[in-house]
Amino acid sequence: MSGSGSKSRTSNEVDAWLATGHRPFVVVISGPSGVGKSSFVKQLLAAGLNLEYSVSATTRARRPHETEGRDEFRRRIDAGEFVEWAEVHGEHYGTLRSEIERRLGAGKNVLLDIDVQGGRAVRRVYKDGVFIFVLPPSLADLEERLRGRATDSDDTIRLRLDNALREIKLVSEYDYAVVNDELRSALDRVASIIVAETCSTSRRPPLVST
Numbered sequence: 001m002s003g004s005g006s007k008s009r010t011s012n013e014v015d016a017w018l019a020t021g022h023r024p025f026v027v028v029i030s031g032p033s034g035v036g037k038s039s040f041v042k043q044l045l046a047a048g049l050n051l052e053y054s055v056s057a058t059t060r061a062r063r064p065h066e067t068e069g070r071d072e073f074r075r076r077i078d079a080g081e082f083v084e085w086a087e088v089h090g091e092h093y094g095t096l097r098s099e100i101e102r103r104l105g106a107g108k109n110v111l112l113d114i115d116v117q118g119g120r121a122v123r124r125v126y127k128d129g130v131f132i133f134v135l136p137p138s139l140a141d142l143e144e145r146l147r148g149r150a151t152d153s154d155d156t157i158r159l160r161l162d163n164a165l166r167e168i169k170l171v172s173e174y175d176y177a178v179v180n181d182e183l184r185s186a187l188d189r190v191a192s193i194i195v196a197e198t199c200s201t202s203r204r205p206p207l208v209s210t
């Protein structure tokens, strides 16, 4: 006999397992301000890595009804709807768990660009996420990029450099450290990490043997 009817149960299971592929995962990119995260994110999303960006929810969009926006945000924090959130200059920002889950559920890997505190919070929820820290080639380079961006005052740049030192010291909490020396090759390294992670056996469901 031939055809699928003759297949043993085990080979059907193997076929089903082969068709399943890897479990989609969360990719967190952190690194000091000015290191090049936005440049990375833009190009990574265009690199065909089955990645979707999860934007932060914020009270900002609701400026006309600010108080209402903040109360609503607070309610959602209390309800546990955010994987991570932060208050910056009186505005709340956060990553909605529902936004991540919706993408993972659709088989997409999810890219998050967040700070080290946010990364820690994400790790608590998504232990199997891929955590990548982007480093500058040197602090002098970082300062040059911050100045080159021409968006910050001297005081702000000094503050960003202080924060950068503090963040860089936490690099060992991350799975990977990528130096953004030359953007193209640094991007290639990040893409390689993501591709390798999609091939990890730990990201496939266990294959039940009978």
Ligand code: ADP
Binding pocket: 031, 032, 033, 034, 035, 036, 037, 038, 039, 040, 145, 146, 148, 149, 180, 181, 182, 183, 184, 186
């Ligand atoms: P972040 O999002 O981490 O704050 P940006 O993406 O805004 O950083 O990058 C900061 C500045 O550094 C930008 O002007 C960007 O064009 C520049 N930049 C990014 N990557 C590199 C690189 N590899 N070499 C030189 N300049 C870079």
